[in-house]
Amino acid sequence: MNDMTLIQNEYREKLPEVRGRIRENVRLDKVTWFQVGGPADFVFKPEDEADLSEFLTNLPFDVPILALGVGSNLLIRDGGVRGVVLRLGRHFTKMKTEGTRLVVGAGALDGNVARFAADAALEGAEFLSGIPGSIGGALRMNAGAYGTDMSEILVSAVAYDRQGMRHVLMPEDMGFAYRHCEIPKDWIFTQATLQLSAGSTEEILARMSDISRNREESQPVRSRTGGSTFANPPGKKAWELIESVGGRGLQIGDAKISDKHCNFIINTGTATAADLEAVGEEVRRRVFETHDVLLRWEIVRLGESELDLEGTVT
Structure with a gap:
């Protein structure tokens, strides 16, 4: 054993x-x-x-x-x-409207929330249709796209701490920053209330269609990827920095920096997690050595490296 x-x-x-x-x-x-x-x-x-x-x-x-x-x-x-x-x-995917507010479970998919809001003629959540995740994750990383993020529409969030205590959190409690919040990592989000505004379902769906078309044209959405790999440094674009150091198309095993958008890593076949992390770290190294900018991972890396029977890292 x-x-x-x-x-x-x-x-x-x-x-x-x-x-x-x-x-x-x-x-x-x-x-x-x-x-x-x-x-x-x-x-x-x-x-x-x-x-x-x-x-x-x-x-x-x-x-x-x-x-x-x-x-x-x-x-x-x-x-x-x-x-x-x-x-x-x-149980945690339920959604309901309260006037121009939307109360959603943290397990609800971002895209489903955007569509639910559109059907209710509520605008302001369209950006969620371009984020492939759930509301809990969107709260955790202050997810955003197309000029809007969760900090701009959040009224309150419910979370349980590691002791099982229920907390109702206001936006000022969240410690929101770019792709970041300060809530402890072991707190579990269960619900969010979002402030939207009355609009036209037809116009909202048209904007969501534009977002979908833009993602399809500019991102490798049909590949095995994890979304944007690195947060944009202040005043810079992560993809431009990666491209400038020859990162586009860089490959380690079956892990590859996307040719379509070089702030995306894709699994082209049988890549391991170690391969994917290694190709990301390689472009981080190049960018730091060339531009003195240390890219911050936006993709969350969790778990342990593979262990052999002796318990040593392989």
């Missing part, structure tokens, strides 16, 4: 009883857009907020927990994720 199995057995004994579902040794490569990465020790899908709160309240602090949405901007390393990965199910 290796060290990882011992740790997993230890965690198993500490998991509280739940009304939702807990699964063990769950592959994560099939639920991330890159389609790479090792398994999760455990995946928990809570029945509702009360189930989530009780689970967090009774889960010992030495068992790590990670919230995972649709894996659109996520790179899971080849060694997998220790502890519990939490995924929000159908």
Whole structure:
């Protein structure tokens, strides 16, 4: 029995009883857009907020927990994720209007939220149609596109801390910055209220169509990718810096900097997470050496490097 199995057995004994579902040794490569990465020790899908709160309240602090949405901007390393990965199910995808406000579950897909708002003739959420993720992830990274981000439309968010306590967060509590928020990483978002404005469904859908067409023309949306790889440095474009150092088309194994948009990394075949991370780090190195600019990863990298039986990194 290796060290990882011992740790997993230890965690198993500490998991509280739940009304939702807990699964063990769950592959994560099939639920991330890159389609790479090792398994999760455990995946928990809570029945509702009360189930989530009780689970967090009774889960010992030495068992790590990670919230995972649709894996659109996520790179899971080849060694997998220790502890519990939490995924929000159908209960957390509900949406409703309250006047010109939209109340949405954190598990709702960004694109579905944009379409729901359009059908309700509410404008201001169109940019979400160009972001391939869920509302929880959009809150976590202050997701934005086409000149708008979550900080501009958020009224409040609900999150549960590591002790199972429920918090209602105002925009000023979020610590929003460019592609960033200050809420602790182990807090779980469950809901958001968004302030939109009355508009014309026809005009809103037309803008969403323009966004879709623009993404199709400029980004490798049909490839196994993770979206924008690096945040734009102040006053600069990450793709321009990458292109200037010969990054376009750079390849390590089956991991490649996209020819179509060089701020995207794509898995062209059987790339590993290590390959994808390595090609990203190579362009970061080149950009830093040439321009003295250190690109910040926008893609979230999680988990452990692949381990051999002796527990050493391979």
